[in-house]
Amino acid sequence: MLQKGLNSFQIKIIALVLMVFDHIHYIFTGVFQVPLWFTMLGRLSAPLFIFATANGMRYTRNPVKYLMRLWFGFVFMNFGNDLINQYFPLPNGGIVINNIFSTLFVICLIIFSIQRISVCRKENRPFLQYIFLMLVPVFSSIIIFMTMSNPSLFFMVRGIMFFVPSLLFCEGGIILVVLGVGLYLCNQDKKKIGIFYLVLSILVFAMGYNPEIGVESMFLDNIQWCMVFALPFMLLYNKQKGRGMKYFFYAFYPAHIYIFTILANIISKY
Template sequence: MLQKGLNGFQIKLLALIFMTIDHIHFAFQGVYEVPLAFNIIGRIAAPIFIFMVTEGMRYTRNREKYMLRLWIGSLIMNIGNAIMNAYFPLKSGGIIINNIFSTLFIICLFIYGFEKVVSSLKAKQYYKVLGFSLLTLLPFISSALIFAITNTGFDHLYMIYLFKFIMTAFPSILFTEGGYVLILLGLGFYLFGRSKIKLGVFYLISSAVYFFLSVDYSSVSTLLASDIQWLMILALPFLLLYNREKGRSMKYFFYLYYPLHIYGLVTLSYFLGR
């Protein structure tokens, strides 16, 4: 009997392919003329991974362990990015700031923290309400600390180390990949993901709002010359094909592939561009 739709493993594998195509554009820009189509295809990847992580939060047996893996991934990526930027600079002049682990962690933290606050309120456990509220606010607190240190200046060496420590260890809502846009997208996926109709309507509205707020649509020629994140709309068919079956379990493959393929592509780009 033929399987209807795509299971979790299949949809993540497709997202991985789209992500790799996007990162080829990112890594080799300035070395070769990589077609813009690579970047457009890449807009499909992040929404799929975000959707799948909200499904993970919905069905995982151990949310704390799930979030811990994402946080460790975020920490490793931040350290790896710093090393790669120091020793393998991009020919385009840009720097590696890719860290979808951080974005996914914040989304899961908000889901986890909010639900814990609600359940603690119902149980009248107000000390837990305070604790989980502070935990949920952590990405905002880290952002505020980063701004405070930046405004104070880096007159002392310890301020530089403190700044680097916070940026590396504490995911910030203002300095994470995709920013608040992808985080709001993830929260919407969690709220509406059980119904394909609600999911589709939410995603169409989100893509349309992003388009009208961020894109210069005064002429056809400017549509692809400005922010193309609105083309995340191309991910919708894949989201709707998801059949809620898990499929093969290769979770560590995806955790490992993400940093390794970025650093591999950047290293190759560095030597080819010399």
């Protein structure tokens, strides 16, 4: 029987392929001439992974384990990025700061808190602790922002950034967190998802406006607007999980970034 639409696994595979294009552009620019459309395709990747993750939090039987996997991924990549930047610097002068686990963790932490607050309200139980839990990424952002310029607090700030994901300093920042929580709150209603995602994409598009350059700046200076083309894939979602292989995605993400970075560093020396 022919399957209708796309299941979660297929959406994640599409996101993974597009992500590879994006990282090829970022890592190998300066080694090869990599066309801009590589990273334009990559703008679809994070929204699709976020879409799949928000749905994952809806269906998972153990949201705490789900959160812990993302947290371990976040911490692992913080140390991994530190090592890779120290021993295999990018030839183009950039640094590896990729850590989508931080963004996914913040999104899922907020979703988990919303879920628990809803349950507590139905059962007439206190839920203040979940409001506090939801605000942890906000508190960590405030602490980091207020202390990062103080050299004497360097290790404290670094410790917080390595172990406590923050709203302001996660990959993609507030916009991607709003995207994830908003997609969850749309409750898989395709009309709501379409309206919400288009409005957010238009907002991102408008944020790229530079008055010194003009309207052209919204198309070229901030290509994050290309994220709008992820919407058709979301609307094709058939609410099916598909194949498992969850650990494949957790492993592939850091592995391909570090392998690409090492290759770029080695090739640039010849």
